[in-house]
Amino acid sequence: MSPSNRNIPLGYALGFVGVVIFGGTLPATVLALASFDPLFIASSRASVAAILAAVVLAVRGRRLARSDYASVFGAGLMVTFGFPAFSSLAMQSVSASHGGVVLGILPLATAVFSALITGERPGKAFWAWSVAGAALVIWFVTGRDDGGRFGVATGDFWLFAAALSAAVGYVIMGRLSGRMPGWEAICWVLVATAPINFVLTAFLWQDRYLHPAPISAVALGYHALFSMFLGFFAWNAGLAIGGIARVGQVQLLQIFVTVALSAVLLGEAVTARTILFAVAVAATVWFGRRARIS
Numbered sequence: 558m559s560p561s562n563r564n565i566p567l568g569y570a571l572g573f574v575g576v577v578i579f580g581g582t583l584p585a586t587v588l589a590l591a592s593f594d595p596l597f598i599a600s601s602r603a604s605v606a607a608i609l610a611a612v613v614l615a616v617r618g619r620r621l622a623r624s625d626y627a628s629v630f631g632a633g634l635m636v637t638f639g640f641p642a643f644s645s646l647a648m649q650s651v652s653a654s655h656g657g658v659v660l661g662i663l664p665l666a667t668a669v670f671s672a673l674i675t676g677e678r679p680g681k682a683f684w685a686w687s688v689a690g691a692a693l694v695i696w697f698v699t700g701r702d703d704g705g706r707f708g709v710a711t712g713d714f715w716l717f718a719a720a721l722s723a724a725v726g727y728v729i730m731g732r733l734s735g736r737m738p739g740w741e742a743i744c745w746v747l748v749a750t751a752p753i754n755f756v757l758t759a760f761l762w763q764d765r766y767l768h769p770a771p772i773s774a775v776a777l778g779y780h781a782l783f784s785m786f787l788g789f790f791a792w793n794a795g796l797a798i799g800g801i802a803r804v805g806q807v808q809l810l811q812i813f814v815t816v817a818l819s820a821v822l823l824g825e826a827v828t829a830r831t832i833l834f835a836v837a838v839a840a841t842v843w844f845g846r847r848a849r850i851s
Contacts, residue, residue, distance in 0.1 A: 568799015739793020
């Protein structure tokens with residue numbers, strides 16, 4: 558879409574819808590963990606979303622080029638299982654608001670992997686902001702509100718793995734979106750890894766899942782329908798309509814959406830330290846992305 562034909566307000570609106578949906582993922586994970594195991598959450602949500610994706614692709618009569626098979630499958634491993642599995646494991650030992658701050662570095666991590674994989678050569682300012690953002694996240698996870706030190710929790714390692722998985726997956730999907738619409742890319746990614754997720758879901762199944770807590774069942778449904786499916790439709794459409802450079806900045810709000818929803822839905826105590834680090838991390842992402850764009 559040419560710049561003159563872009564609907565920037567609509568792009569921002571769709572981008573914000575996507576960010577709100579993604580921002581609710583970690584709080585929903587905490588709620589789902591009350592009845593489901595983390596790996597089952599990851600595989601089952603992708604399995605349900607894959608069925609919806611297959612229906613959409615069939616209705617639209619889409620076909621995947623053979624040259625895109627490897628890219629689609631690689632992105633699928635990262636986005637449909639890697640990130641969901643690692644983030645679900647993380648939520649067993651850290652709070653959702655804590656995870657929101659750590660994953661706040663994801664847009665910058667995606668830009669870093671984009672530069673490494675695509676051969677882009679951002680300037681020194683971009684790399685300086687990237688290092689600053691990483692340092693802030695490490696500082697956040699290794700400290701506490703009273704200034705003491707306790708080291709990195711197990712959940713933080715899972716969060717770092719989740720961020721790396723998502724960043725690599727987003728870069729591959731970004732390249733795919735250059736050859737097909739963003740909604741089609743996520744649909745093919747879900748369908749390509751569906752056999753793996755179907756098998757894992759069956760293997761991880763337990764009879765107790767037939768009687769989950771209602772809120773856990775709703776949370777798992779949210780993962781499948783929104784976090785894994787409709788969120789990408791809104792986000793990718795927003796980027797296409799309003800422009801990647803402009804609408805991409807809306808993702809800076811995801812940290813604050815996650816922190817706010819963690820307080821409202823989970824009753825988590827959001828400390829001044831969490832808010833300060835959220836603002837600082839968002840600032841490094843904003844300056845880093847501006848440096849990369851320029």
